[in-house]
């Protein structure tokens with residue numbers, strides 16, 4: 001990688017940037033990436049083998065996760081005072097090279113530099129939120145954060161649309177294949193690799209009232225795990241869909257960067273999110289999420305957003321040294 005810099009990234013800076021990338025959210029905390037860091041910047045590679053999930057969305061979810069890592073690395077570089085240039089999928093001969101982030105002498109993105117303060121504090125929050133709806137100013141900030149990276153955040157604020165997506169979330173949960181559930185059970189079982197989703201991060205089991213399921217996704221649905229309590233969730237969470245105009249690997253990376261920029265913005269405003277992506281993991285139901293007369297975007301994430309009442313524990317990451325590529329990898 002060639003440096004565009006008079007002041008290249010020093011070793012502590014390289015470590016901070018790689019650690020920020022590794023703190024990104026990822027599908028099922030699989031961390032499907034590896035990094036090559038140098039004085040010139042950071043390359044993010046996809047590692048699909050880490051996220052071999054039996055869902056229709058596996059490839060997309062790997063790119064979304066890597067996109068979130070790219071945004072975190074950019075935020076760390078901005079905090080260190082560097083401008084950055086990002087090339088997404090820069091090498092047609094190496095589709096696993098998701099993005100190359102090169103440090104430049106241009107002015108850093110000040111907003112991203114500020115958002116870096118939330119990179120290691122943000123959590124996916126699967127605990128109940130306060131019942132209040134999001135303030136319209138917060139919605140505007142989140143929309144703006146998403147659109148800066150090329151995606152749009154569609155808040156489901158019209159009742160028929162809200163109910164339609166909610167019913168797709170329920171349908172997806174009901175139709176989940178045995179193989180998907182078994183894969184999840186294997187990943188979550190006590191004694192599996194430690195870097196998955198610990199019980200404390202799963203949040204409580206949503207208390208069911210009839211079949212009026214809350215829109216929080218129980219990642220351990222149908223899997224009996226010791227140590228989990230039940231709780232009532234907010235009756236009508238704000239739901240939103242993150243959409244992109246295209247639906248190819250570059251669009252998924254953009255969606256991941258948008259997702260992470262909006263999640264860091266949310267954290268800055270004491271707002272949290274969890275996800276209800278089950279309908280996007282099934283090809284037919286995903287089409288139905290996007291089928292709407294007014295919107296033609298491709299749905300990439302379904303978010304539940306609200307004011308948290310609990311700060312969940314951090315979900316662990318594998319040691320950074322395992323995510324760093326050595327020469328020759």
Ligand SMILES: Cc1cc2nc3c(=O)[nH]c(=O)nc-3n(C[C@H](O)[C@H](O)[C@H](O)COP(=O)(O)O)c2cc1C
Nearest residue numbers: 025026027028029061064123124217275276277315
């Ligand atoms: C592409 C993608 C899909 C995800 N889907 C879901 C989901 O459907 N439900 C959920 O609760 N979390 C979902 N997550 C969140 C991850 O499980 C979470 O990022 C991971 O466990 C690490 O935890 P953290 O975000 O608290 O650091 C998703 C994350 C990504 C990037």
